[in-house]
Amino acid sequence: MPRFSVVVPVFKVQGYLRECLDSVLGQSFTDLELIAVDDHSPDHSGAILDEYAARDPRMRVLHLPENGGLGPARNIGVEHACGDYLLFLDSDDSYLPGALAAIDRQLAACGDPDVLIFDHQRSYWDGHTEASSYGEQLAAVGTQTFTVAENPELLTLFHVAWNKAYRRTFYLREGFRFEPGLYEDAPLSNEALVCAGSIGCLPRVCVDYRQRHQGAITRSPGRRHFDIFPQYASLFAFLERRPELAAHRPLLFERAVSHLIFCIRHRERVRPADRRAFFREAARLYRTHVPRGFTPPRHRARDCRLLAHNAYALFAARESLRRTAGLARRCARAARPPLARAHHGLYYALQRLLPLYPDVAVYSAYWNRGPACNPQAIEAKARELAPHLRSVWVVRQDAVPSLPPGTDHVVPGSRRYWRMLARARYFVNNVNFPDHLVKRPGQVHVMTHHGTPLKTMGLDQQPYPAAAQMDFGRLLRRAGRWDVSVTSNPHSAEVWDRVFPCGYEDLPAGYPRNDRYASATAEEVAAVRARLGIPRGRIALLYAPTARDYRKGFVPHLDLERLSAGLGEEYVLLVRTHYYYGRDSVLRDLHTRGLVRDVSRHPSVEDLCLAADALVTDYSSLMFDYANLDRPLVIHAPDWESYRDTRGVYFDLLSGRPGETPGPVTRTEDELTAVFRSGTWCGPEARALRRAFRARFCPWDDGRAAERVVRRVLLGEPSSSLPPLLPPDERRRAPTPQEAEADVAATPQAAHDLGVAPEPFS
Known part of the structure; x- marks a missing residue:
């Protein structure tokens, strides 16, 4: 019996389907089955499913004779599932790397609850991503579990099928089924939460929720959005059959009203021509299912009164005023920058007349x-x-x-x-x-x-x-x-x-x-390592990839979890993403679990280089600076051809020629792990390459560069009087971590001063 059954309903997604399937079958956590339900898709999706199933025995494909929609397709997938937990993934979305491993760990930490809710991000057609607004709420729970009675705020989380793991025995015992039509997620998600005996949360972003430019159901206006009414009617019918759940009805009712108002206000869902009819149906549902003695929250009170009285004219007038006020605010904001620019331009021009x-x-x-x-x-x-x-x-x-x-x-x-x-x-x-x-x-x-x-x-x-x-x-x-x-x-x-x-x-x-690489002392090197939490005797590798012109966002070209496991306890992996990129949720998760040290927000890259026993990079210019330390350099370049062809380069970094390649070159994760496990990274060939590279690119870095700039520019001294370059054999370099630890160990007071707690730079 697998740990997870991932059910993927498929309909007209041939352009996205491979990415979705790869994100499941390519997970580091492999104890799963993938049940893909071809909902009589008219495109090439069915053939893609069969192709993948032929390659991977963990995948089963169910071809339906006619199209039934998302809900019925998921129901059929559940009937064929046999995993401990059910997960649903839409076929144009995908799992982030390491997602299933993170879900499995949190399930175990929470004692295998009935339901686990995890976080997601939205990914837009133009390449940018947007974090959900639920991260802090999910993180606040930790590894505790609750029922909805104990923590009603759980009902305010995003109610979709694909952000939860359901214990299959619980799911089948309660007889959950998706209803046909749009908005099928809402009733089942709410039903599962109010029935669950234990609910856990995971703040890690696990799902990439694709916001398609066209074709997404929720962004296709039309009468199909009226499906929301029978969906919520089914939820309230479920509550009628379960009187022991009556205490949850007011909050569920308020959430339903909020969902209805959200839909009517968005043109990509309810067309203006359909708003009156939609409001009338919403008012009918309101009056039919409003709980006895219901008191709406203050922010929803006006909407509830209008629905209770079927007052569409008042609602439309209020919406018109709201939109007009919003337009006025936007116009005012748009007018402020030109006025400010004119003011600042005049002030700047006047200041340039002064000495x-x-x-x-x-x-x-x-x-x-x-x-x-x-x-x-x-x-x-x-x-x-x-x-x-x-x-x-x-x-x-x-x-x-x-x-x-x-x-x-x-x-x-x-x-x-x-x-x-x-x-x-x-x-x-x-x-x-x-x-x-x-x-x-x-x-x-x-x-x-x-x-x-x-x-x-x-x-x-x-x-x-x-x-x-x-x-x-x-x-x-x-x-x-x-x-x-x-x-x-x-x-x-x-x-x-x-x-x-x-x-x-x-x-x-x-x-x-x-200059710092020529002036740093053993005490400084040891202190930096102590602040970073690097244990004595461990080998610290700094992995610092550069940005890609041909990609948006941080896309790691290494499975850092796998690399950490392959290197073993002897190594500490420091990871620094390029400053162009924001925080990466996967990297943050690995940092929290102690598998890597995320130093992307560390204020000094020079400190990181001093602390590292070796640098692993791809095409970052940090390699030229790090060469001053005369420490091992490893180039990991899995996409060299793409980088070279899209941006252009001045020499062949991978040639192996002295003066071009600073050390061992790897193209795969296995090769990178082998370089360190075999000792190649610090062997004689690596030293020879490093020596030639340093001679070509570090001839003027003798520790007095800043002094030369200050004297020449800020003090106006002639070039002839600047400090002469020190010959290479007379230059000082910072001690290696091993040298620093040995020196500090020989000085008791210095060793005592290093008893500092690691700093959280991630």
């Missing part, structure tokens, strides 16, 4: 995310060598709470922001300042960049698909404001000169952010 502040330097990094990278290292050195200068950071509003105490900052769009843009003398950024910045005579702009280019940049991007929407004229106008371009190695200097052909000075200083 410059000769002792003010404006800093920004990564589109105003806060102090970081090369600008942060330069600002820190300026406080030491040029204390007369005032530093002001441009920081977006949502990043202000995380600023270090005492950081002087301005928020974009504020009056002081415009004043600083108009009158500060120095501007330091690792990306371009906005187009609205007008460079005045006497102002000095420093472009620090934020990586060594493997992928094509600037004008070199023009032939590639990823740059199709870029305005290269505007790009060159931004680069035309640069006075100084800080370069980290000859390769970068050559690329910048070609792809940003403007009149700036090239400053071959090295990267200021990499």
